[in-house]
Amino acid sequence: MNPTTWLEQLHQAILSTRCRTNGQEVSLADGMQTFDQLLRRAMTHQQRVWWVGNGGSAALCAHLSQDILNKLGIASHTLTDASLITCMANDFGYESVYYRPLSVLARPTDLLIAISSSGRSENILRCVRWAQEQRLSLVTLSSMSEDNPLWQQQADVAFYLPTHLYGHAEVGHEALLHGVIETVWLSTKDRHPPL
Numbered sequence: 001m002n003p004t005t006w007l008e009q010l011h012q013a014i015l016s017t018r019c020r021t022n023g024q025e026v027s028l029a030d031g032m033q034t035f036d037q038l039l040r041r042a043m044t045h046q047q048r049v050w051w052v053g054n055g056g057s058a059a060l061c062a063h064l065s066q067d068i069l070n071k072l073g074i075a076s077h078t079l080t081d082a083s084l085i086t087c088m089a090n091d092f093g094y095e096s097v098y099y100r101p102l103s104v105l106a107r108p109t110d111l112l113i114a115i116s117s118s119g120r121s122e123n124i125l126r127c128v129r130w131a132q133e134q135r136l137s138l139v140t141l142s143s144m145s146e147d148n149p150l151w152q153q154q155a156d157v158a159f160y161l162p163t164h165l166y167g168h169a170e171v172g173h174e175a176l177l178h179g180v181i182e183t184v185w186l187s188t189k190d191r192h193p194p195l
Contacts, residue, residue, distance in 0.1 A: 010168045014175055018146075018160040034157040035180045038137050039072060042111055043188070047137075048075040050106055052098040052127045053115035056170040060115060064177050071185040077105070099126045111137040113177075117169035119148025119160075128153050141176065143169035 019031025051061035058080050065076040079098050088097045112131040116124040119142030131138050140158045142150040151160045161172040
């Protein structure tokens with residue numbers, strides 16, 4: 001494989017992304033529209049957005065969290081502070097590293113965005129199950145295998161990017177999220193200029 005082929009495969013994977021809204025298969029356009037509506041509702045009703053992910057997905061969460069805070073004026077939070085993570089992992093185990101602070105800080109009106117390239121990370125799945133129980137709005141992104149547990153979870157919108165390469169998964173997830181965040185910003189930037 002060469003870099004051009006890699007980019008072509010990424011492009012195809014993004015355009016082949018599968019979506020579900022509330023468990024029902026929908027088009028990519030409909031899934032992105034649902035995410036758009038969730039962000040607009042968060043803006044209108046002053047809901048908070050929480051992000052969870054590991055490794056490259058955690059970096060993606062941090063990047064896009066600050067984008068929606070800056071561009072859309074939505075209170076947006078990651079739980080990636082090193083002292084918080086090490087405390088939670090030490091006291092409650094790594095599977096609770098995000099769950100414990102999320103269960104203390106999030107409200108039922110909030111939105112959780114959960115990203116796991118493999119869709120199998122127990123610490124992410126635990127947050128998703130908790131969000132479902134608490135009736136938070138929920139967006140999930142996964143890849144690698146269609147039978148991954150994250151893709152199988154009921155969510156307001158779930159994205160499954162069909163790839164077996166972590167680079168494609170991470171860049172593809174970022175492109176999907178950026179596509180919605182930036183288009184919401186473009187349609188509202190006169191009313192919500194960056195701070």
